[in-house]
Structures are given as C-alpha cells and as structure tokens.
Amino acid sequence: MFKLLDNYILKKFIGTFVFTMLVITVIAVVIDTSEKADDMVRSGQTFWQLVTNYYIGFIPFIMSMIYPLMVFIAVIYFSSKMAGRSEFIAILAGGVRYNRMLRPYIVGSAFLAIIFWLASQYWVPRANDIRTTWQAVYVDRNSSYNGDPWKNNNFYLRVDPTTFVGFRYYDTVNKTASNFFLQKLKTNKVYYTVRADAIRWDAQKKDWRLAGVVQRDIDGVHEKLKRLDTMHVNLNVKPNELRRDDYLKDKLTTPELREFIHMEELRGSEGLNTFKVELYHRDATPFSVIIMAVIGAVLASRKIRGGSGVHLALGIVTAAIFVVMDKFAVTFSTKGHFSPMLAAWLPNIIFSGVAVVIYYRTPK
Secondary structure (H helix, E strand, O other): OOOOHHHHHHHHHHHHHHHHHHHHHHHHHHHHHHOOOOHHHOOOHHHHHHHHHHHHHHHHHHHHHHHHHHHHHHHHHHHHHHHOOOOHHHHHHOOOHHHHHHHHHHHHHHHHHHHHHHHHHHHHHHHHHHHHHHHHHHOHHHHHOOOOOOOOHOOEEEEOOOEEEEEEEEEEEOOOEEEEEEEEOOEEEEEEEEEEEEEEEEOOOOEEEEEEEEEEEEEOOOEEEEEEEEEEEEOOOOOOOOOOOHHHHHHHHHHHHHHHHHHHHOOOOOOOHHHHHHHHHHHHHHHHHHHHHHHHHHOOOOOOOOHHHHHHHHHHHHHHHHHHHHHHHHHHHHHOOOOOHHHHHHHHHHHHHHHHHHHHHHOO
C-alpha cells in the first residue's frame, strides 16, 4: 500500500522524467529540422503534411532512443536535489529502512519500463515505418552515397538450404527481372541449374514464370541440356520480400520480426544477427530502465560535496559507459560471431552487478 513517502517520490520521479523527455525531444526535433531543412523544402509538402508524414514517426523514434537515458537523468536530478536538502537523511532518521525508501524508485521505473516495452514491440516500429518511408523518398535518394542506381535491384539469395537463385534489374512495380539463374547443390556440388532471359511474378498461379529457359541436369561428367520457352518455378520468395530496405528491422513489429527471422532461417539465409539483436534488444532495453533507475537512486541519494553537479557528472559518465558497451556488443555480434542474445543483454548483466556493488557500498 502506498504511503505519503511513495507518492512524494513517485510524483517527483514521473514529473521530472516527463519534463526532461519533452525538453530533450524538442531540442532533437529542432536539430533534425535544421539538418533536413533543404530536403523538406524540396519535398514541396506543407507543414501539416510534414507533421503527418514524418514528425509523427520521428518523435516516437527519438523518444525511444533517449528513453532509458532520460529515466536515469531524471532520477539523478531530482534525487540529488532531495539529497542536497537533506531529505534522505530525514527519511532514514525517521525510521524508514533504506530498502523501503528505494521501493517507489523500483515501482516507478517498472511502470515506465512496461510502457517502453509495449512501445518497443508495436508502437515504435509503426512510427519508424512512417519516418523511414519519408526519409527514403526525400532524404536518402538525394544522398551522394547511394552509388550505382542498379545496385539495389540485383539479387542473390538462398531460397532453401540447397537452392540459390539470382537475377538482375528487378522492377518492383512490374515484378519482373532479367538474367535469372538457379542452382541446386548436393554435398557442395551443383547437380541442377536453370538459366532464363527473364522472370516475372505470376499473380494467378502464385509462382514465378521464366522465359527463354535453359535447364541442365548434371551427373558427374554427364549432363542433360533442355531448352524451354517458358517454365514455372516456386522459389519460396514473394515479390514483397524482394524490396531492399535498410530500415526493415526497425519497421517490423515484434511478431513480424520473429516471423521474418523464422522464414529466413528456413531458407538458410546468413547475416541475420542484425535482426536477432534488434529482437532481443526490444526486451533488454526496457529492463535497463529499472537497472539505471536503481543505480541513479543509490548514487544520488548520498549528500556529497558538489551536490547535483557531481551527481549529474557521475550519471552522464555512467550512461556513456553503458551506451558504449552496448554499441560494442552489437558490433561484435553483427560483424562477428558474438551471440545476439548475449550482445543485447550483456550491458544489463554487467550493470546489474554494478548496481549490486554500489548498493552494498552505500551507507544506509
């Protein structure tokens, strides 16, 4: 049952967090607007169109990025103010145990973590869909780093553990491509190939129609060659799965992301660690909200020389170490062979240990 102390700390916690989040979000929107001002003017959209087509997606995106940090900063800020006024000394001197004093921090951070978890699973991906759609059209296409315009229309993929296909100049509108080839392997040796001049999606039969086909069956030094005008193949790949999208992992809701990873694993696709890290991050990052809140409360509840300034400095350094550790873990997973789950949870594991050490070393 909540008492006066719980309500007092929770009000300060939530109020400071909301204020801090709003201030930093406004600053982020202003900075982003200044960077994309030329692209926004070139888009020819009205202010309301920019709000509905971009900012309604950008604001949840930027809030999700800074959410754990803002919880941490909010705890550090209002707790250091309370410590500076000797409120924690009075609370403990009044007979309240230190563990009991931390309860509103844990309850408040758990409440914020649940909201963040729900947002990460469903709301933020939908917002990212809006943001990245606008950015892909009006920002990325104007970038000087896009390179060859045909590069993103060439595909080489694995449709199942033994079948590889490739084609060039895929047209997402007409669902056609040229220079198609298919190879089937057995014990690392090619035993069947198909080449075609063109490939088109057949909406009625729900498969792919080849034109100008050359089919080869290979048996050691023997092979059979067959030419066909047309041929239908089931590649276990649909047209909507052939759109290059650098933002795909950010746009899929968690159920969609799980299904995407499952299908790619069935096809034997490689390079899925980026998607797996994103999947595990959506559970790990909300949990970090609770960890960072506890660390902030323990650090800032002590009255020390320098007051809020020292507390904020310690908080910023701690947050910076957390972010750097998280980025390194993700890089080692996506570029190497580090476990995606461990990469997502490693900072939480280490900082949980830090929280325990700080807690036991804090005078109570």
